[in-house]
Every structure is written in structure tokens, then in C-alpha cells.
Amino acid sequence: MVEFVLIFLAPVFGGLLHGLQRVLSARMQNRQGPPLLQPFYDMYKLIDKRAFIIHPMHIVWALLHFISLWVVVGLLILGQNLLYVIFIHLLASIFLILAGFSVRSVYSHLGANRELLAMLAYEPIYILMATGFYILNGTYDVGLIRQEDTQILSMFFLFLAFLITMPLKLKRSPFDACEAHQEIVGGVEIEYSGIYFEFLYMAKWLEYVFVYLLLLLFGGNSIVLGSILFVGVFLLINLVDNSTARVNMAQTLKIIMWLGLSLSLINILGLSYV
Amino acid sequence: MQIVNILADLNISYTFSHSTHLVICLLDLVLLFYFAWQGFKHKQNRVTFLAFTQIVLYGAFLYLSPRFQGVDLLSDELSKIMYFVINIVGGSIVLYALTYINSEPFEKAKKFSFIAILIFFLGVMNLIVTANNIELFFFLFELTTLCSYLLIRYREDDVAIENALRALWMNQVGGVAILLALITSVVYYNTIYFDQLLEVLDPHFLLPVVFLVIAAYVKGASFPFHNWLLGAMVAPTPVSAILHSATMVKIAPFIVLKLSPSFSPLLSTTIAMFGAFVFVGASLMALNRDFFKEILGLSTIALLSLMISLAALGSEQAREAALILLVFHAISKALLFLQAGILEKIYHLKNISEIDTLTNRAPRTLFFILIGFASLTLPPFGAFVSKFLAIEALTKSMLKTPVEVFVLLSLIIGSVLLVILYFKIITKLLSTRAFTQASKEKLPLLYKISSNILFTALVLGVFLLNFLSTLEVLIPLVLIFLIPVLLKRMDFKDAPRVKEYNCGEKGVFEVGMFNYTLNKKYLKSMIYLSVVFMAWHLVVGVL
Numbered sequence: 001m002v003e004f005v006l007i008f009l010a011p012v013f014g015g016l017l018h019g020l021q022r023v024l025s026a027r028m029q030n031r032q033g034p035p036l037l038q039p040f041y042d043m044y045k046l047i048d049k050r051a052f053i054i055h056p057m058h059i060v061w062a063l064l065h066f067i068s069l070w071v072v073v074g075l076l077i078l079g080q081n082l083l084y085v086i087f088i089h090l091l092a093s094i095f096l097i098l099a100g101f102s103v104r105s106v107y108s109h110l111g112a113n114r115e116l117l118a119m120l121a122y123e124p125i126y127i128l129m130a131t132g133f134y135i136l137n138g139t140y141d142v143g144l145i146r147q148e149d150t151q152i153l154s155m156f157f158l159f160l161a162f163l164i165t166m167p168l169k170l171k172r173s174p175f176d177a178c179e180a181h182q183e184i185v186g187g188v189e190i191e192y193s194g195i196y197f198e199f200l201y202m203a204k205w206l207e208y209v210f211v212y213l214l215l216l217l218f219g220g221n222s223i224v225l226g227s228i229l230f231v232g233v234f235l236l237i238n239l240v241d242n243s244t245a246r247v248n249m250a251q252t253l254k255i256i257m258w259l260g261l262s263l264s265l266i267n268i269l270g271l272s273y274v
Numbered sequence: 275m276q277i278v279n280i281l282a283d284l285n286i287s288y289t290f291s292h293s294t295h296l297v298i299c300l301l302d303l304v305l306l307f308y309f310a311w312q313g314f315k316h317k318q319n320r321v322t323f324l325a326f327t328q329i330v331l332y333g334a335f336l337y338l339s340p341r342f343q344g345v346d347l348l349s350d351e352l353s354k355i356m357y358f359v360i361n362i363v364g365g366s367i368v369l370y371a372l373t374y375i376n377s378e379p380f381e382k383a384k385k386f387s388f389i390a391i392l393i394f395f396l397g398v399m400n401l402i403v404t405a406n407n408i409e410l411f412f413f414l415f416e417l418t419t420l421c422s423y424l425l426i427r428y429r430e431d432d433v434a435i436e437n438a439l440r441a442l443w444m445n446q447v448g449g450v451a452i453l454l455a456l457i458t459s460v461v462y463y464n465t466i467y468f469d470q471l472l473e474v475l476d477p478h479f480l481l482p483v484v485f486l487v488i489a490a491y492v493k494g495a496s497f498p499f500h501n502w503l504l505g506a507m508v509a510p511t512p513v514s515a516i517l518h519s520a521t522m523v524k525i526a527p528f529i530v531l532k533l534s535p536s537f538s539p540l541l542s543t544t545i546a547m548f549g550a551f552v553f554v555g556a557s558l559m560a561l562n563r564d565f566f567k568e569i570l571g572l573s574t575i576a577l578l579s580l581m582i583s584l585a586a587l588g589s590e591q592a593r594e595a596a597l598i599l600l601v602f603h604a605i606s607k608a609l610l611f612l613q614a615g616i617l618e619k620i621y622h623l624k625n626i627s628e629i630d631t632l633t634n635r636a637p638r639t640l641f642f643i644l645i646g647f648a649s650l651t652l653p654p655f656g657a658f659v660s661k662f663l664a665i666e667a668l669t670k671s672m673l674k675t676p677v678e679v680f681v682l683l684s685l686i687i688g689s690v691l692l693v694i695l696y697f698k699i700i701t702k703l704l705s706t707r708a709f710t711q712a713s714k715e716k717l718p719l720l721y722k723i724s725s726n727i728l729f730t731a732l733v734l735g736v737f738l739l740n741f742l743s744t745l746e747v748l749i750p751l752v753l754i755f756l757i758p759v760l761l762k763r764m765d766f767k768d769a770p771r772v773k774e775y776n777c778g779e780k781g782v783f784e785v786g787m788f789n790y791t792l793n794k795k796y797l798k799s800m801i802y803l804s805v806v807f808m809a810w811h812l813v814v815g816v817l
Contacts, residue, residue, distance in 0.1 A: 052772040060760045068753050087653045102704045105774035113788055116694055124686040131669045269679050272672045
């Protein structure tokens with residue numbers, strides 16, 4: 001029962017996370033920043049606005065992206081098969097990419113293409129991470145993994161690889177070329193307005209929830225370690241975001257593919273030898 | 275797989291009489307002399323040479339072999355699954371071909387012969403998956419080579435004949451390999467039957483098996499034999515469809531699946547590694563292609579290698595994964611090739627860079643292409659289930675042979691590369707201009723029927739696989755079928771429309787695709803590496 005309440009509230013948590021991040025980021029830059037609930041104020045404003053559309057298909061893809069991401073988060077909260085969840089997440093990302101491709105807009109296409117390349121970078125690492133959990137816990141079942149003792153030391157390199165992909169998924173610097181505001185004006189987002197943009201915006205919140213839920217898996221059954229991981233990584237991501245410049249897509253791919261993949265590979269190899 | 279239960283009562287076990295054997299021998303020789311003559315006629319020394327090599331080897335085999343006792347035709351679970359693939363997928367392609375061939379500028383007799391060869395091809399395939407006698411297997415193997423040769427050269431222009439001859443000599447390499455397998459099997463194991471051979475096989479002398487696997491590589495168009503399958507694109511589209519899905523190339527994973535119980539650990543690791551290598555290599559190669567059918571072709575080569583790789587791993591789960599991939603790849607590829615044919619015939623589009631405004635003109639074809647690509651990558655379709663199982667199987671087998679972590683890595687990276695490849699094509703397909711309306715698409719009846727059969731098989735097939743829970747199957751299916759439902763429900767009549775945002779610039783936006791061209795140097799070394807791999811197979815065979 002608790003799970004279903006959590007699933008229902010998942011976008012709210014995501015919104016809060018997003019707001020918290022904006023506050024934190026502002027404080028790091030010595031600014032006052034927006035209030036914590038700013039994302040929800042934005043939501044209120046966006047719903048009220050007149051929504052322009054390009055064609056219905058375009059809107060449908062965005063809706064599906066939002067719905068499927070919610071499903072992904074739901075499956076993760078319910079403790080389903082990790083590998084399956086990762087593949088459903090792939091489906092959700094594909095919906096976003098199709099949304100970008102379905103209009104004849106330069107920026108939308110650029111964004112979608114970059115989104116596609118980003119997938120090449122993070123997807124293998126996610127799958128290797130899942131196999132890492134499988135080797136250690138003997139199951140892909142998220143519910144069971146959460147009940148086991150933490151294995152973060154045995155899969156430390158995988159954890160590092162996962163950390164590297166986080167800015168890419170959260171669209172934070174240095175790996176935020178996918179939607180790079182000043183450069184390609186938001187990528188896929190650009191062609192949406194009003195309430196339809198809100199769905200895409202909320203999908204982003206859900207993405208936050210998804211990534212942080214994956215992070216919590218490294219904490220195993222320990223709530224303390226989980227919270228430490230959460231707080232530490234949250235601070236770290238923002239610190240890195242504020243202190244690094246954006247790298248372009250080719251560099252992003254190179255860094256994540258080489259560094260992240262070799263780290264995960266070493267870890268997996270190590271696990272299978274021991 | 276559950277599907278086999280439908281054919282539970284079908285048990286073929288049949289031995290040919292002596293005179294039938296003689297007839298087959300005779301036909302075999304006639305066939306080889308026909309190949310030699312074709313080589314001679316077109317001044318292709320390779321064809322002639324390989325044909326004569328085969329004649330000599332076949333003669334040697336006939337001289338060596340005393341009379342053996344065994345069953346010639348034997349059906350097992352594997353061949354039952356193949357019957358489904360060959361007849362359902364192949365059958366719907368033949369249906370499609372009936373309309374397709376009418377739009378070609380040939381005489382009536384030639385059109386009939388096209389359909390006749392296609393059906394004969396399916397018949398041969400049904401037999402080849404039942405053959406237990408390796409000599410019979412060789413004969414049928416050569417018959418598939420003949421069919422593909424006749425079909426590829428069907429248009430009889432220069433390119434078609436050249437490509438057909440290339441397909442001929444490459445496939446004859448496979449024939450030579452089978453003959454070598456036959457001879458080594460007779461000399462060392464004194465049998466020419468698959469079932470007996472697998473029983474008495476000594477893990478330190480696997481040459482017959484290795485030769486058969488090399489023949490499989492040839493049929494599966496693995497590196498360095500990939501060119502024949504790409505050259506086959508010149509033939510009418512149903513030929514590509516049938517070569518890529520139900521027939522010919524599927525012999526490759528079939529042989530490996532049949533033989534894999536006998537592999538030594540080293541051999542199975544070698545084959546798995548080689549398959550994984552070709553999987554990534556072919557996916558990379560496909561990233562800069564423009565010809566739609568060629569992209570599909572390279573992705574076939576890639577996925578076939580994946581099947582071979584998984585089949586070779588030997589664990590029950592990996593075999594299952596290979597089988598599922600085999601079945602669903604056949605359905606998806608047939609569906610995609612049929613759509614490629616429709617694009618070619620009705621919309622006159624061959625290259626993806628020419629494709630434009632298709633959403634308005636051809637929504638149905640587009641939907642099938644989308645489903646085709648989705649079914650090769652996304653949950654809950656068969657290819658996904660197969661990868662899912664494969665990852666699990668590899669995680670287990672990695673603990674025994676850590677080298678196989680590279681198979682896992684290639685599986686993951688190759689799959690993602692294929693996702694990128696497919697969705698790069700969709701870039702072109704999907705982009706719709708603002709202020710345009712979709713019109714209804716009119717297609718010939720048989721085109722619609724054949725596509726719908728395959729589509730239904732794709733969706734129903736998902737429920738026949740009982741690896742995912744019903745919920746796990748339903749979630750993505752519902753998400754995918756929400757697309758048309760939402761489109762119908764939400765017409766956005768009141769919503770104001772706008773043009774795309776272009777930062778105030780006036781220029782017209784031409785949709786482009788990203789391109790990744792593999793350095794020629796790497797390409798060459800990939801081919802060399804594959805030759806080295808082949809040689810290594812032989813070494814492993816005698817270790």
C-alpha cells in the first residue's frame with residue numbers, strides 16, 4: 001500500500017528534488033535562488049498558459065515519455081527485475097527521442113540526436129551495473145537487492161562508473177550537451193509549450209527520482225548508508241555542475257565510454273574471478 | 275518454447291532406399307557440374323575451381339565411404355521450430371511476392387518461375403532442417419546455393435550476374451567445408467550421420483564440427499564472407515526478404531544450435547567470441563550506409579552472429595536465447611523487408627536520405643517499419659527477451675570463463691549501436707511538417723495481408739514466450755498501443771497551431787542524419803582479424 005502512495009507521489013518528490021537542487025546551486029553561487037517550491041509554481045503557470053502545438057503526434061510522444069517514465073519509477077519502487085526496469089527505461093527514452101525527431105525543427109533534431117548518442121554512453125553501464133548486482137546477490141530482483149547487505153565496496157568501480165553517468169542523465173554540467181540551454185535552446189523541449197511542456201518538465205523530475213533510486217540500490221538494506229550516499233552524491237553533482245564547463249557530445253561520449261566502461265568492465269572481471 | 279507442442283505428434287524418422295541414395299548422388303554431381311559450367315560460361319575461375327574441388331572431394335568421399343546404417347531424415351525440437359519460421363514467415367513472403375512480381379517488367383513464364391523457385395527454396399529449407407545424413411545435408415546445402423544463385427541473378431543485368439556469381443563462389447566455400455567435414459567424419463568416426471557423430475565425438479578432435487561451423491559462417495555471411503549477402507540486394511525485394519528471414523542465412527544459427535552440445539569449452543568460447551566480434555563490427559559498419567536494404571542486411575549479419583555466439587555458449591538459457599532471437603528476427607526482418615519493397619515499388623524510395631514526408635503519405639507502412647525496428651530492440655518483443663536471457667546466461671557462464679565478459683560487453687554495445695542505427699533511420703521517417711494532414715494509404719491487398727500476418731505473429735509470439743510475467747509483457751505493449759489510441763482520442767481541434775521555432779532564421783531545414791564512418795584501416799584489419807579467427811577455429815578443432 002505504501003508503495004502505491006509512493007508511486008503516486010513520485011512526481012512530487014521529483015519536483016522537490018529539482019527545487020532543492022536549484023536552491024543548492026544558487027547558494028553555491030552566492031545567490032538567493034528561487035524558493036524550494038518553484039517547480040510547482042512553474043507548473044501552475046504553465047498549465048494556465050495557452051498551449052501551441054505543431055502536430056498531435058508530437059504531443060503524444062511527450063505524453064508517452066512521461067507515462068512510461070512514471071511506470072519505470074513505479075516498477076523500481078515495487079521492486080521488480082532491475083534489468084527489465086532498465087529496458088523499460090530505454091523504451092521511455094526512445095519515446096523522448098521520437099518526440100524530438102517527429103518535428104522539423106533544427107534544435108529539436110539536434111537535441112534528439114544527442115539524446116540518442118547519450119544512450120550509447122550510459123546504457124551499457126547501466127546494464128553492466130545490473131549484472132554486477134546479479135553476480136553479487138544472485139538476483140536481478142530490486143526488492144531482494146534492497147534486503148541484502150550493501151555491496152558497495154565489491155562494486156566500487158561500478159559505483160564510480162554510475163556516478164560518471166549521473167550528470168548525463170540529470171542534464172547537469174559537464175555532460176549537459178543534450179539540452180544545452182544557451183546552445184541548442186533546450187533540444188527536444190523547444191517545441192513544446194504550456195501544459196504539454198509541463199509533461200516534459202515533470203518527466204525530468206521523474207528522471208531524477210529514477211536515477212536516485214538506482215543510486216540507493218548501492219546502499220543495500222542500510223538506511224544510514226543510503227542517506228549518506230544520497231546526500232553526498234546530491235552535493236557532489238551540484239558541486240561538479242557549478243565548477244565545470246560543458247563538454248561537447250563527442251567528448252562526453254569518449255569520456256563516459258572509455259572511463260565508465262573500463263571501470264565497469266574491470267569491476268565485473270574482478271567479480272567473476274573472485 | 276511452447277509453440278513446439280502444436281507439432282508434438284510430428285515425428286519424422288525416415289531412411290532412404292539405396293536407389294534413392296544413388297539418385298541423390300547423381301543429382302549432386304549434376305548440380306556441381308552445373309556450377310562448374312556457370313563458372314566457365316561467365317569466366318569466373320573461382321566458381322569453376324571450387325566446383326571442381328567439390329567434385330574431387332565428393333568423389334573421394336564416395337570412394338572412402340562404405341555403406342552406413344542410419345536414419346536419413348530425423349525431426350527434433352529444433353527442426354520443429356524451424357518449420358514454423360520457414361513456413362509461416364516464408365509463406366507470407368511468397369504471398370507478398372505474388373503481387374510484387376507483377377509489377378516487374380518480365381515475361382509471364384519468368385514471373386511464374388520466380389514464384390516457383392521461392393516455393394522450391396522453402397521446400398529445400400524444410401528438408402535441410404530435417405536432414406540427419408550429412409551427405410544429404412550437403413546436397414540440400416548446395417540446392418539452397420543454387421536457389422540463391424538463380425534468385426540473385428534474376429534480373430540478368432551485369433550487376434545482378436556479378437553479384438550472383440560472388441554469392442555462388444562464397445557459398446561453394448561452404449560446400450567445400452561440408453565435404454571436408456564429411457571426409458574427416460568418415461575417416462575418424464566412421465559415420466555420416468549427425469546423431470551418431472554427436473554421440474561418438476572425441477573432444478580432442480573436433481574437425482568435422484569445426485568445418486560444419488565454417489560452412490555455417492559462410493551461409494550466415496559472417497566476416498569475411500559478408501559481401502555475398504550485401505550483393506544479394508540487387509534481386510527483387512522478396513528475395514532479400516526470404517534470404518534474410520526464413521531461409522539461407524538461418525541455416526547458420528541452425529547448424530551451430532544443432533552441434534553446440536558437442537563443443538569443447540575452448541571451441542564454444544572461440545565461436546562465441548568470434549560471433550560477438552562480428553556483431554559489433556557489422557553494427558558499426560552499418561552506421562554510414564544509406565541504402566535502406568543494405569542497412570537491414572548489415573543488421574542481419576550482426577544479429578546472425580549474435581545468434582551463433584549465443585548458440586555456441588552451450589548453456590540451456592543461452593540456447594534458448596539464440597532460438598528466440600532466430601524466430602523473432604525472422605519475423606521482424608521479413609516485415610521490414612516487405613516494407614522496404616513497398617517503399618521501393620509504390621513510393622520509389624531506395625535510400626533513406628531521400629525519404630521525406632512519409633508520415634503523411636504512408637502512415638501504415640511507417641507504422642510497420644516502426645514496429646519492425648521496435649521489435650528488434652525494445653521490450654516486450656522477442657529480440658528483447660532473447661537479449662534479456664542472454665545477459666543472464668552470460669553472467670553465469672562468465673564465472674567459469676572470464677573471457678566471456680567480452681561477449682557480454684559486445685552484446686551490450688552492439689545492441690545499443692543497433693538501437694542507434696534503427697532510430698537514426700526513424701529520424702528521417704518521422705519528421706512531419708507543421709500544418710500538414712495525413713492521408714489514407716492505399717496498398718494492394720496481398721501487401722496488406724502479408725504484413726499483417728507477420729505483425730500478428732510478432733505480437734502473439736510475445737505471449738507464447740513464458741519468460742516474462744504477463745504484467746511484464748503487458749506494460750510495454752500497452753505503452754506502445756497507447757500511441758494509436760491517444761492519437762485517435764486526442765485530436766487537438768482547439769489547440770492553436772504554430773510553425774517550428776527556428777530562432778528567426780528563414781532557411782528551410784533539411785532533415786539530416788548523423789553518420790559514423792569506420793576508418794578504412796580498421797575495416798581492413800577487422801576482415802584480417804576474422805580470417806585469423808577462422809584459422810584459430812581449425813587449430814581449436816585438433817587441440
